[in-house]
Amino acid sequence: MSASPHAGPAGSCDVAVLGAGPAGAAAAIEASALGLRVALLDEQPIAGGQVYRAVPGIAPVRADRDRAEGDRLRSTVADANIERHFCHRVWHVERVDDEWRVHALGPEGPRTVHAAALIVATGAQERHVPFAGWERPGVIGLAAATVLIKAQRILPGRNVVVAGVGPLLLVVAKAIIEGGGRVAAIVDANARGDWFAHARDLVSRPDLVARGIGWIRTMRSHGVPMLHGHILRTVDGDTRSLRAVAAPIGRDGHPHAEVASTELLCDAVCCGFGLMPATDVTRLAGAAHAFDPARGGWHVIVDADQRCDLPGLYAAGDGAGVTGAAAAPLQGRIAASAVARDLGRMDANARGARGKKRGSVRAARFGTAMTQLASVGDGAIASIPADVIVCQCERLSRRVLDGAIDDGCATINDLKSATRCGMGPCGGRLCEDTAARLIAIRTGRTRTDIGQATGRPPLRPVDLDALAGTFDYDALPMPVPSPL
Amino acid sequence: MSATSANRYDLLVIGAGIMGATAALRAAQGGMRVIVVERDVAGSGASGVNAGTLSLQIKRVGLMRYALRGYEWWREAGEAVGFKRTGGYTLAFTASEQALLEERMTKKRDAGAPIELVSPAEARAREPALSDRVVGASYCAADGYADSTRTGPYLRGLLRAANVHLHEHTLARSIDAGGDGFRVATPGGPIDARRLLIASGAWTASVAAMLGVTLPINVRVNTVSVTEPGPRRLHAAIGHATGLLTLKQKANGSYLIGGGWQGRGSPATGRGEVDGETLLQNLRLARFAVPALAHTRVLRSWTGFEASVADHYPLAGVLPGVPNAYVLACVRGGYTIGPCIGPLVADLILGREPELPLFDPTRVLAVTTRDGSRAGDGRVPGK
Amino acid sequence: MSNSDLRITRNVHRGAPIRFQFDGCGVDAYEGESVAAALWASGIRALPAGDGDGPPVRALFCAMGVCQQCTVSVDGVRVEACRTTVRAGLDVRSRP
Numbered sequence: 001m002s003a004s005p006h007a008g009p010a011g012s013c014d015v016a017v018l019g020a021g022p023a024g025a026a027a028a029i030e031a032s033a034l035g036l037r038v039a040l041l042d043e044q045p046i047a048g049g050q051v052y053r054a055v056p057g058i059a060p061v062r063a064d065r066d067r068a069e070g071d072r073l074r075s076t077v078a079d080a081n082i083e084r085h086f087c088h089r090v091w092h093v094e095r096v097d098d099e100w101r102v103h104a105l106g107p108e109g110p111r112t113v114h115a116a117a118l119i120v121a122t123g124a125q126e127r128h129v130p131f132a133g134w135e136r137p138g139v140i141g142l143a144a145a146t147v148l149i150k151a152q153r154i155l156p157g158r159n160v161v162v163a164g165v166g167p168l169l170l171v172v173a174k175a176i177i178e179g180g181g182r183v184a185a186i187v188d189a190n191a192r193g194d195w196f197a198h199a200r201d202l203v204s205r206p207d208l209v210a211r212g213i214g215w216i217r218t219m220r221s222h223g224v225p226m227l228h229g230h231i232l233r234t235v236d237g238d239t240r241s242l243r244a245v246a247a248p249i250g251r252d253g254h255p256h257a258e259v260a261s262t263e264l265l266c267d268a269v270c271c272g273f274g275l276m277p278a279t280d281v282t283r284l285a286g287a288a289h290a291f292d293p294a295r296g297g298w299h300v301i302v303d304a305d306q307r308c309d310l311p312g313l314y315a316a317g318d319g320a321g322v323t324g325a326a327a328a329p330l331q332g333r334i335a336a337s338a339v340a341r342d343l344g345r346m347d348a349n350a351r352g353a354r355g356k357k358r359g360s361v362r363a364a365r366f367g368t369a370m371t372q373l374a375s376v377g378d379g380a381i382a383s384i385p386a387d388v389i390v391c392q393c394e395r396l397s398r399r400v401l402d403g404a405i406d407d408g409c410a411t412i413n414d415l416k417s418a419t420r421c422g423m424g425p426c427g428g429r430l431c432e433d434t435a436a437r438l439i440a441i442r443t444g445r446t447r448t449d450i451g452q453a454t455g456r457p458p459l460r461p462v463d464l465d466a467l468a469g470t471f472d473y474d475a476l477p478m479p480v481p482s483p484l
Numbered sequence: 485m486s487a488t489s490a491n492r493y494d495l496l497v498i499g500a501g502i503m504g505a506t507a508a509l510r511a512a513q514g515g516m517r518v519i520v521v522e523r524d525v526a527g528s529g530a531s532g533v534n535a536g537t538l539s540l541q542i543k544r545v546g547l548m549r550y551a552l553r554g555y556e557w558w559r560e561a562g563e564a565v566g567f568k569r570t571g572g573y574t575l576a577f578t579a580s581e582q583a584l585l586e587e588r589m590t591k592k593r594d595a596g597a598p599i600e601l602v603s604p605a606e607a608r609a610r611e612p613a614l615s616d617r618v619v620g621a622s623y624c625a626a627d628g629y630a631d632s633t634r635t636g637p638y639l640r641g642l643l644r645a646a647n648v649h650l651h652e653h654t655l656a657r658s659i660d661a662g663g664d665g666f667r668v669a670t671p672g673g674p675i676d677a678r679r680l681l682i683a684s685g686a687w688t689a690s691v692a693a694m695l696g697v698t699l700p701i702n703v704r705v706n707t708v709s710v711t712e713p714g715p716r717r718l719h720a721a722i723g724h725a726t727g728l729l730t731l732k733q734k735a736n737g738s739y740l741i742g743g744g745w746q747g748r749g750s751p752a753t754g755r756g757e758v759d760g761e762t763l764l765q766n767l768r769l770a771r772f773a774v775p776a777l778a779h780t781r782v783l784r785s786w787t788g789f790e791a792s793v794a795d796h797y798p799l800a801g802v803l804p805g806v807p808n809a810y811v812l813a814c815v816r817g818g819y820t821i822g823p824c825i826g827p828l829v830a831d832l833i834l835g836r837e838p839e840l841p842l843f844d845p846t847r848v849l850a851v852t853t854r855d856g857s858r859a860g861d862g863r864v865p866g867k
Numbered sequence: 868m869s870n871s872d873l874r875i876t877r878n879v880h881r882g883a884p885i886r887f888q889f890d891g892c893g894v895d896a897y898e899g900e901s902v903a904a905a906l907w908a909s910g911i912r913a914l915p916a917g918d919g920d921g922p923p924v925r926a927l928f929c930a931m932g933v934c935q936q937c938t939v940s941v942d943g944v945r946v947e948a949c950r951t952t953v954r955a956g957l958d959v960r961s962r963p
Contacts, residue, residue, distance in 0.1 A: 094748075096759075286757075417633060417636065420633075425712060427783075456786050457763070464711065464767055464777055464779070467767055468764060469764075471768050473577060474578075482744065484588055
């Protein structure tokens, strides 16, 4: 790698980019093209994020459009003049003395990257709505199914129920069929006509609409039962012999008492209820967030140049609001340009990535429409039976959470302190959205007032020995002993 | 102020942590009509986020009598606060640490704590998980811990049962002092009281400033970490000769690591931040002391604010220069000691003689004032 | 070399077949696969519950290092199975 004209001390760079998906990769490459010294960090062994996820060693013989796009992304990242830190888990970010310290753990041990600017491009995470049995072996996420099928080339099952809401339902169902499996049924919380409500925004991307229509045709031609306006209420049975019960719901998400449920026999259930921005890094950094259902819920607030409200902090891609893979690269480039300008490294005449607004607006409209199609009414949450486990890590049922809410828990942090909901290893990623909705339903408070759980390090569980490394007892900088 | 005496409280306490709540309870017991206002929820400050250590070995010599009494409150609270009497070891790994340990523990034992010095072999025989690098140790059978997250709900229950009014999510915005007492402005409206107790933990200085009193309070930002559950290896609570480590394995198998390593932040923003570097040092010290920590995963680290003054003794008594106003804060080891000292201050407020000496806040003003005209001689109280 | 019925056979290049250990039993896999995916393909979907009793937790849910449910021990270190690549002879345990 040729020396950057602005080389700093080892372990330091102009900008650290977290996440090597479409937004992060584009940000890193653009920043490098603008002459900045860039460090790109990602947990996975290669670039691609979730949407273009792949593993070294497993590849299709004939790449489809997504795979080709992902391979292109990977090769531009590999060729770029940047520091790449793959297989690195970032566990803390802090701003000290006008620079960011990004603490990560990689295969060779701990590493701290010092950067003047930080671009957070950590993408989205899946929203889950609990049902009886959602914690059983054999039930996986929709996003998990895409990882299994696309990256690992393994089917979730041979006869799979695909359930939840949003565009991923068809993506997963199609992938299962292409992989030689059967889809026992698609259980879609949206009513059949919901797609048309968003027709105006969807036609901003006719290519993607055509693709979606093609997928629906595939379902029909394979005789896949499509249960529109239904949600899963129960899954039981044994590992590969599962019984799923899907109930019809009204517009508001409440099950119809009088209409019969449908029983589905299958060997796996894939479920997911749309994507939400992953806000853990920006929360930890202390940036301001807002709640907007059109963007997938809580998201970090960014200006037109992808700047957050903290100096030196930027966000791009689904983490700033779920707008999809098409909109992500442009946001990444915009963020990189903003970094270069803010660091005083951009030529005043340089074009930068401020243009191409129209393409960005179109892409974002489509992405937003997709996000709005990936929501389910409050009734689906309100009708969760009391015994259903909401917080899987701490095994807390809805009944326990309701009790704490009735006792006065008004914010998600209150609920967390009172019940330990969200204090387990997953850090609330599976349960916080549901818990917040329960508070909203029960108290009438807004999601904004209910808030997000306070961000705390480590961002993901980290091995204590790996963090501590080898050290000399005598070298520990002991502060003065406490007073006698 | 035109409030009628019907809706004027006898005592308004600002802060529903251990200090404020136990003082409020005692005052109510003594016949006063009491209200507690709390900016967040009961026990959301240091009382609810500390590592839960109830160790006599880490208490100051001058506060040992108070610690012994406070400890009894925790023991009686029992299961409601997750109280566990596990015994505790304090460890030394170098000759100078051992000297420090012996000197300190001898004094603390003389002050009333059942502490004995033990050999490394004895310590490791009883606690095999301890490092083989221990060169000296002390043991106290009474040491243990409680679940600090239960502090808030427990205090809330006690306050309710005692008919003490508790207004949570209620910030005291300003305080007017007049002939009849105090009027505290809150988002829910003004509250009147004849007497005022400031028990606001790390926010005590800013609350006192509302009455024009400047208290030279320092705020520390203590870091605590918790790991995933692991196999049961450690039974006793573990400390370090310097006081810079607390380590325990909870009933569910997870380890709680503390010791006062400093993060960043201030009560003004309400937000503390974990410092990555000091966190690592804290974890290293814990790992060194108990090698069984190897390969547990750290789940979460957080910070809590702890207030103190220069001599590291409490502020417990009248608020200087303001009649009928009192302050209780800056108690190092406040988690253990709070339930003793809160009621003592309440006794003062009730006009009774507290059973143990209090800690006159005017002494800190005497130390910092320039013209030397104040009363108070800076003498260390409690002796 | 066994190939479970869940491994997709059309349009795929896999790495070499390898074998690793899970709780003392041999599991067939291919280079490049994650431990969680390989277990899933072998029909192993459950891990014994952490506290000994209670229903089994599962060996896969999110497949991306978020849910932590697939946490296993490799050489005594707790790792997410979905983020651990299989290696010949890898010794994976469900409990520490």
